[in-house]
Amino acid sequence: MASKTVHVAVGVIKQGDQYFLTKRLADSHQGGKWEFPGGKVEDDETVHQALFRELKEEVAIEVLTCTPLMEITHDYVDKKVRLEVFVVDNFIGEATALEGQASAWYQLADFENLNFPAANQAIIEKLQKNYL
Secondary structure, three states: OOOOEEEEEEEEEEEOOEEEEEEOOOOOOOOOOEEOOEEEOOOOOOHHHHHHHHHHHHHOOEEEEEEEEEEEEEEOOOOEEEEEEEEEEEEEOOOOOOOOOOEEEEEHHHHHHOOOOHHHHHHHHHHHHHHO
């Protein structure tokens, strides 16, 4: 049986040359890995609504505007994801993890020392190309 693709809105939260990352909880899919915050797009909402809602719930920021970065489809064998990725550099609030997960601001150069889910590799490569 083919697994359903999970549609996810992802926010690359950027302030100057710093990026806000959260660490997936150990018991979640791809647990213990660093990621750009975001979450599942519900059936009754647009990808922008999902992004704004998830970033408010997860990291306590209110997105004012965002810019589309890329779209990624990745098959983890046990789960397929479709990521719609946005650069979020215009927001209100102080980004902080609200769901008990670790979080921190990092520079692009720090990313090579962090463990990310495979689907995030393309985002990192695109950011390095655009911002380094």
